[in-house]
Amino acid sequence: MSPSSSFTSPEASSSSSSTKSRDPHASVDAPAPVSESLGEGSVSVETQIWGLVDDSFVLELVHGTYVPKDPSAHTSGARRRADNVAEARCETSPGTFKWLRKHPRFVLPADAVVFANRDFRAHYVLDGGFSVYTEAVRAGLCFPFHPFVIFLLLELGVAPSQLAPNAWRVIVGFLSLYYSAGVPPTSRLFLYLFSIKPFGDWFYFAARNGRHILGRLPSSLHGWKRNFVFVYSSSGWPFPTKWSAVDVRSKAFGSPRLTSSELYDLKCLKEVEPPNLIDISDELFQLIKEGTQGCQPRSRIFYSVLGFLS
Secondary structure, three states, X not given: OOOEOEEEOOOOOOOXXXXXXXXXXXXXXXXXXXXXXXXXXXXXXXXXXXXXXXXXXEEEEEOOOOOOOOOOOOEOOEOOHHHOOOOOOOOOOHHHHHHHHOXXXXXXXXXXXXXXXXXXXXXXXXXXXXXXEHHHHHHOOOEOOOHHHHHHHHHHOOOHHHEOHHHHHHHHHHHHHHHHHOOOOOHHHHHXXXXXXXXXXXXXXXXXXXXXXOOOOOOOOOOHXXXXXXXXXXXXXXXXXXXXXXXXXXXXXXXXXXXXXXXXHHHHHHOOOOOOOOOOOHHXXXXXXXXXXXXXXXXXXXXXXXXXXX
16 A cells, blocks of 8 residues: 555545655655545645655644634734634645745754645644744744743643734743843743733733833734645654634733742843844844853752753
């Protein structure tokens, strides 16, 4: 039997399957489209893929428990269907797929497989995988994830793609400020400075009143909801990968009362010049990398996560 990779979309019939012969254990050198038939009543789609695959490689995406919101009017006063995650199908181009593969900050585990298919939606559930918006990578999402990012996702209870691209810019800005000030970042300080806000099916971070420490962010990003890939690893991930409903009014996301040592850290932070978060430089990521290596972990959990990522 020829080796094959099977992709089953929730949009297709549950009894359908799709296969295409491939060389066993071959690493895909280019995002060449693979024609996939999704069964009766569906259309032929193209799947882009890179990674190590063989005849045992089968990926099945399901809807999961997350219920997408109705299309909203929160952008430009217009009611656009693409504001709903269920309507924003994957339109990642071969050029973008190739750009992502060559990105210096998109360093994946050896067993990782990355793929895109126009019948997929970002909130679909994949065991051992999750979706990543390409605009989020431009905004600062890096692999492997920084330990602080993992803690924040765990505390918020959200998957990476539930955060809008500018939310990743806020995270990068926060990390760079703290390492410039010579203090380790914590989720308590982050929640003291920022609140989590809903943006349709997604979330962003807004500076709390009187606590603005970052500069300007891009005011308008177009087309990002339809440009994403799925990243799969058989070893799993140390953060949430399934979309979930989050009550941003929860007391858990409120502003904490800072301790004396945290107030001192905040004072040091305010003395640092805010970074440029519109055109993020490589130097900013280098600062974060060096800061991560230089700061002493504050907990055994932090150390274990750092070891997981090394």
